[in-house]
Amino acid sequence: MKRTLSTIITVIIFGGILRADEGMWIPALLQRNEAEMQAMGMKITADDIYSINHSSMKDAVVLFGGGCTGEIVSDQGLLLTNHHCGYGWIQRHSTVEHDYLTDGFWAMTMEEELPCPGLTVTMLKNMVDVTDKVLEGVTDQTTDEERAQLVKENIKKLVEETEKTTEYKVTVESFYQGNQYFLMYNEIFKDIRMVGAPPSNIGKFGGDTDNWVWPRHTGDFSIFRVYVDKDGKPAEYSEDNVPYKPDYHFTISLKGVEKDDFTFVFGYPARTNEYLPSVAVNQEANVIYPVVVDLRTQILDIYNKYQEKDAKVRIQYASKHAGLGNGWKKWMGVIEGIRSFKGIEKKRAFETAYNDWCMQARNRMKYMHALRDFTPVYEEYEKYRMATTYMTEAGFSIELISYAASFAELGEVTKDTPQEEIDNIISSLKAETKAFFKDYYQPIDEEVAVTMLEAYRAAQPEDFRPEILNEIDKKYKGDVKAYVDYLFKKSIFTSEENVNKLLDGFKPAKAKKLMKDPAIVAYNSMYEFYRDNVKDKSKECNDRINNLRRVYMEGQMKMIPEVYPERNLYPDANFTLRVTYGKVGGFKPKDAVTYRHFTTLDGIMQKENPDIYDYVVTDRLHELYDAKDYGRYADKDGSMHVAFIAGNHTTGGNSGSPILNAEGQLLGLNFDRTWEGTMSDLVYDPSICKNISVDIRYVLFLIDKYAGCTRLIDEMTIAE
Ligand code: ARG
Ligand code: GLU
Numbered sequence: 001m002k003r004t005l006s007t008i009i010t011v012i013i014f015g016g017i018l019r020a021d022e023g024m025w026i027p028a029l030l031q032r033n034e035a036e037m038q039a040m041g042m043k044i045t046a047d048d049i050y051s052i053n054h055s056s057m058k059d060a061v062v063l064f065g066g067g068c069t070g071e072i073v074s075d076q077g078l079l080l081t082n083h084h085c086g087y088g089w090i091q092r093h094s095t096v097e098h099d100y101l102t103d104g105f106w107a108m109t110m111e112e113e114l115p116c117p118g119l120t121v122t123m124l125k126n127m128v129d130v131t132d133k134v135l136e137g138v139t140d141q142t143t144d145e146e147r148a149q150l151v152k153e154n155i156k157k158l159v160e161e162t163e164k165t166t167e168y169k170v171t172v173e174s175f176y177q178g179n180q181y182f183l184m185y186n187e188i189f190k191d192i193r194m195v196g197a198p199p200s201n202i203g204k205f206g207g208d209t210d211n212w213v214w215p216r217h218t219g220d221f222s223i224f225r226v227y228v229d230k231d232g233k234p235a236e237y238s239e240d241n242v243p244y245k246p247d248y249h250f251t252i253s254l255k256g257v258e259k260d261d262f263t264f265v266f267g268y269p270a271r272t273n274e275y276l277p278s279v280a281v282n283q284e285a286n287v288i289y290p291v292v293v294d295l296r297t298q299i300l301d302i303y304n305k306y307q308e309k310d311a312k313v314r315i316q317y318a319s320k321h322a323g324l325g326n327g328w329k330k331w332m333g334v335i336e337g338i339r340s341f342k343g344i345e346k347k348r349a350f351e352t353a354y355n356d357w358c359m360q361a362r363n364r365m366k367y368m369h370a371l372r373d374f375t376p377v378y379e380e381y382e383k384y385r386m387a388t389t390y391m392t393e394a395g396f397s398i399e400l401i402s403y404a405a406s407f408a409e410l411g412e413v414t415k416d417t418p419q420e421e422i423d424n425i426i427s428s429l430k431a432e433t434k435a436f437f438k439d440y441y442q443p444i445d446e447e448v449a450v451t452m453l454e455a456y457r458a459a460q461p462e463d464f465r466p467e468i469l470n471e472i473d474k475k476y477k478g479d480v481k482a483y484v485d486y487l488f489k490k491s492i493f494t495s496e497e498n499v500n501k502l503l504d505g506f507k508p509a510k511a512k513k514l515m516k517d518p519a520i521v522a523y524n525s526m527y528e529f530y531r532d533n534v535k536d537k538s539k540e541c542n543d544r545i546n547n548l549r550r551v552y553m554e555g556q557m558k559m560i561p562e563v564y565p566e567r568n569l570y571p572d573a574n575f576t577l578r579v580t581y582g583k584v585g586g587f588k589p590k591d592a593v594t595y596r597h598f599t600t601l602d603g604i605m606q607k608e609n610p611d612i613y614d615y616v617v618t619d620r621l622h623e624l625y626d627a628k629d630y631g632r633y634a635d636k637d638g639s640m641h642v643a644f645i646a647g648n649h650t651t652g653g654n655s656g657s658p659i660l661n662a663e664g665q666l667l668g669l670n671f672d673r674t675w676e677g678t679m680s681d682l683v684y685d686p687s688i689c690k691n692i693s694v695d696i697r698y699v700l701f702l703i704d705k706y707a708g709c710t711r712l713i714d715e716m717t718i719a720e
Contacts, residue, residue: 021647021686023570024269024578026175027058028127028182037581041262043662049266049579052126055247057664061266061577061657062189063122069267069657070121070224073252073666074715077226077244078195079121080699081656082671083203084322086222089116090197091319101315104199106709113193113225115237121192121226124577125168125185133158134172134181144547151178158183175571177275177546177553184576189244191227191237196709198222198702199618200318205604207614208325212333212675214595216643216692217604220671221699223712250658251717252696253665256635257584257644259597264581265648265670265691267657269573272681275553277374278347280545281682285338288385289331295393295455296328302447314613316439330678337679337688346683357559367555370548377548381541383464387534390460394452395526399445403436404493404519405527411515415508426503433503437496442488449484464533468525491519573651582647587688589676598695601625601640624705632720633701642698645674645690651681659693665719668693 025033027050034046050058064070068085072078083090093114094100107113134154138147155172162170168185175182197203202219210216226244229235257263273280303321307314338344351371358368396402410425457469457480476482492498502514514520560567586595605625609615624630628638635641646659650670657670670693673680677689704713 021582021689022649022684023568024272024573024580024649024651025570026127026182027266027577027579028129030579033579033581037262037264040581040583041662042264042581044664048664049264057248057250057266057660058124058577059248060246060250061123063268063575063577064224064656065119065121067268067270067653068655069653069670071266071656071658071666071669072226072246072249074249074712074717075245076715077228077246078249078712078715079192079224079226080221080658080669081224082220082669083197083200083218083222084220084671085656086194086197086224087204087322088319089119089194090222091315092116093194094315096312096315099315100197101200101318104197104202104707105194106196106707107194108709108711110225110243113195116192116194116224117237119192119224121189121224122169123187123189125187127185127576128183129180130158130172130183131179131181144543148543155181173574173576175574175576176557177572178550179554179557180571182576187234189226189228189234191235191241193225193227194222195225196223196703196707196712198706201614201616201618202621202702202706204322205614206607208322208329209614211326212329212672212678214589214645214674214690214692215599215603216672217599217601217607218643218671218694219698219702220694221669221702223703249717250660250664250666251719252700253661253663253667253719254632254697254700255661255719256641256695256697257598257646257661257667259585261584261646262581262662263584263646263648263659263667264579265650265654265657265659266579267577267650267654267670268575269578269580269651270575270653272573272651274572274682274684275549275556276347276682277371277552278344278351279375279378281338281347282344283378283382283385284682285335285343285679287382288389289335291386291389291459292393293328293331293335295397295452296324298451298455299397299448300325300328302444302451306441306444313441313444316441317444320439329675333675333678334682337676337685338682341679341683341685341688343679343683353563354555354559357563358555364555364558366551367559370551370555374545374548374552377541377544381538381545384534384538384541387460387464388530388538390456391466391526391530391534394456395466395522397452398449398522399436399440400449400488400491400493400519401523401526403432403440404491404517405523406432407493407514407517408520408523410506411511411520413508413511417508422506422508426506430500430503433496433499442494446484446488449487450481453480453484466525466529468522487518487522491517493517493519573653575653580649582649582686582691584644584646585690586645587674587676587690589674589688595645597646598644599642600635601642601698604642620706624701629705630701631705633697633704635697640698640701641695643692643694644668645692647686647689648691649680649684649689650691654691659691666696668696669699 030046030050048056050056060072062070064081064085068081070079070081073080090100134151136154137150158172159170166185168187171184173182173184198219205218227241228244229241235241303317307317355368358364413422472480472483488494492502557569560569584597586597588594604617607615608617630640650673654670658666659668659670661667670691672692674690680689703709
């Protein structure tokens with residue numbers, strides 16, 4: 001069984017005729033793509049991109065924090081990522097007096113670089129196929145439960161054994177839905193400092209309006225530096241730490257791009273689901289996303305109203321707004337893309353062909369059954385997914401309730417709890433309290449609470465929802481506003497002063513009373529309903545789905561190369577390092593409209609609007625534009641290129657990824673996809689799925705000419 005699986009994978013990847021654009025490839029197996037990449041224009045080898053025997057480009061690509069990509073661009077650990085990836089840190093260092101979000105931040109010396117405690121950068125050192133070891137003992141007779149247990153035990157053993165032999169962090173990751181496994185060795189850096197960020201009206205130019213949209217003019221970059229201890233090893237922040245000397249750093253190209261140029265993107269895509277059955281895609285795009293979009297529309301309307309009125313509130317809610325707004329807009333794109341691209345119909349047609357293929361041989365019955373069995377599970381799953389969605393998207397969007405939830409642990413303290421444990425809880429709650437109130441504006445939260453509880457109550461049936469919603473009916477005659485007034489008046493969690501008083505004078509005897517706080521009561525009601533009625537059922541459905549997906553994937557891995565030899569087979573994104581490649585080029589989003597592949601500073605001036613925060617252009621940028629003072633960063637057409645699109649298959653997590661040319665030199669930073677193509681996480685269409693990158697020449701122009709931070713330019717390696 002295990003033997004067959006590895007063979008299948010090999011056959012597929014060697015056997016199929018690869019088609020450009022679609023696919024997120026495992027760097028350790030890139031040899032298989034080398035010929036095609038070179039045929040498309042690449043001038044380097046797969047070994048230059050990924051090698052464990054000598055330094056290679058992979059040594060300069062990192063996971064930035066938990067969800068973005070960054071790349072190293074100097075021999076002193078200088079790192080580039082997106083502005084929206086550094087955003088939380090830029091915001092955390094900002095106050096009304098030092099507003100780095102609005103004004104930008106430039107460390108003119110290394111001493112001025114700002115520590116970011118909690119931020120990590122992770123670098124892949126090696127990855128090894130361990131499918132045989134993980135599936136040891138699995139046979140055709142093994143049940144799903146036994147298999148899950150075996151896989152878990154084998155992974156545990158493997159990780160423990162490997163940990164003894166290495167200083168790196170070791171994990172095992174599943175590919176192809178549990179049909180292939182890799183052991184990953186990672187090095188984690190913990191002293192990362194903020195070096196530079198443009199003002200938001202450059203780094204986030206166009207804001208949420210332009211987000212996901214082409215043509216785009218966002219200077220979406222920020223700069224950090226990796227520090228290590230004196231021995232060059234990762235270490236917690238210390239004044240004595242020194243800049244990291246990487247094994248590899250990218251050379252920067254000032255040549256720019258032309259239509260049809262070969263490019264590749266190297267980074268950390270988080271999640272795609274390209275092999276789902278149509279029932280699942282339908283539930284996603286036509287049931288769940290519409291609910292989330294609707295709830296978030298209501299919340300964002302409330303944020304907007306208050307953010308427009310008050311500069312302080314604008315900063316406080318900037319990060320929260322961007323976070324909610326990003327998924328909100330993407331999912332609208334997915335819904336629309338699936339509809340107009342006929343994603344579900346295409347999946348169904350595929351399923352017909354798949355069933356026909358299954359019918360051709362007796363031993364393919366299990367593959368046919370897997371596909372068939374999805375339908376009843378998804379039907380059952382819907383109710384539980386809805387309940388979860390309303391809890392997280394409506395219930396927990398009420399900040400007071402989410403914040404109070406952190407105190408539940410303190411509420412469970414008894415007189416037998418060791419004092420040290422209590423002290424730890426209190427000190428972490430103190431930090432959380434400080435952070436919470438820095439960015440809290442109660443009028444927003446009250447309005448969100450009324451709106452969300454109303455939606456929650458209206459959508460979830462009386463016999464299947466948290467008790468607190470029924471209480472609103474009983475005690476408040478359905479008057480949500482009256483309940484919310486009571487909640488905010490009676491809860492201690494609206495006052496920083498009172499919370500600190502509670503924490504300072506906390507005794508186990510007070511725990512019981514704390515649990516009666518209406519915000520904790522509300523949280524517990526929602527959470528307990530979920531725990532008692534939703535959690536296990538959801539997990540059960542999900543486990544069944546995952547088992548079906550594994551078998552369905554195995555079936556597809558056999559069927560696709562036979563029936564659709566032109567189709568690419570690659571594992572879904574799973575937060576591991578991938579390479580994707582495609583050519584530079586525009587697209588036709590709709591009838592009569594054609595998009596060029598690049599934008600320029602002219603477009604920024606066209607979009608300028610001094611009255612709209614996201615479209616303000618600073619005097620400094622005007623001066624440089626009027627004087628055409630672009631230096632060596634100008635394109636050969638004389639203009640300043642800002643962003644460009646290409647056919648690379650990217651997703652969330654690829655933000656900040658280096659986009660590289662045929663020689664492997666840095667052309668820009670990936671930061672988005674085109675809205676029309678956002679359904680590419682579920683179904684990919686090369687004609688409209690494009691990735692958006694900021695041109696590295698615009699980045700360097702801003703660092704050099706705009707900010708005058710030339711010390712950073714001096715440490716980079718630049719190819720003119
Ligand atoms: N859409 C991009 C991504 O998914 C950028 C998000 C940040 N930008 C914004 N305007 N919210 O991360
Ligand atoms: N902005 C996304 C990110 O943060 C990349 C856009 C996408 O989803 O492709 O990773």
